[in-house]
Amino acid sequence: xxxxxxxxxxxxxxxxxxxxxxxxxxxxxxxxxxxxxxxxxxxxxxxxxxxxxxxxxxxxxxxxxxxxxxxxxxxxxxxxxxxxxxxxxxxxxxxxxxxxxxxxxxxxxxxxxxxxxxxxxxxxxxxxxxxx
Numbered sequence: 178x179x180x181x182x183x184x185x186x187x188x189x190x191x192x193x194x195x196x197x198x199x200x201x202x203x204x205x206x207x208x209x210x211x212x213x214x215x216x217x218x219x220x221x222x223x224x225x226x227x228x229x230x231x232x233x234x235x236x237x238x239x240x241x242x243x244x245x246x247x248x249x250x251x252x253x254x255x256x257x258x259x260x261x262x263x264x265x266x267x268x269x270x271x272x273x274x275x276x277x278x279x280x281x282x283x284x285x286x287x288x289x290x291x292x293x294x295x296x297x298x299x300x301x302x303x304x305x306x307x308x309x
Contacts, residue, residue, distance in 0.1 A: 188221035192229035199229065205242060207232050207249065240267055 189196045203210040208228050211219045231252065235245045244263055251260050284305075291301040 183221040183225070184218050185221065188225050188229070191226045192233070194229060194233060202229060202232060205246075207242070207245065238267070239271055 183191060185196050185199055189199045192199075199208070202208045208225055211221055211225070213219050228249070231249070232245055235248060236242075240248065240263075244267065247263055248260065251263075254260065288302045288305055295301055
């Protein structure tokens with residue numbers, strides 16, 4: 178079977194996703210839905226596999242579908258400024274999330290220490306969560 182002879186199940190398997198993911202990407206316009214040939218099944222190509230993999234890798238890097246749509250429009254890589262703008266915005270959001278997670282880590286660590294050291298009958302973790 179050649180790359181242009183892939184069924185939806187075949188393209189999904191080759192790209193490492195489920196069939197429903199392929200259908201979802203088609204509905205979102207992230208990949209083109211091939212026409213049915215002679216009323217038969219739709220046939221997907223290696224380009225479909227590569228595009229699906231691009232979307233999945235972008236998601237793994239934290240890009241939202243709207244950002245991925247923009248990146249796909251820039252996939253030839255020649256508009257570096259636009260690609261950098263999108264990636265810079267994503268990086269800032271990642272850094273903000275990391276800062277939030279570090280704050281949460283510190284807070285939980287202190288609460289656990291207080292709970293372990295506490296002599297009262299009520300754990301300070303519950304008190305901290307219940308506090309407005």
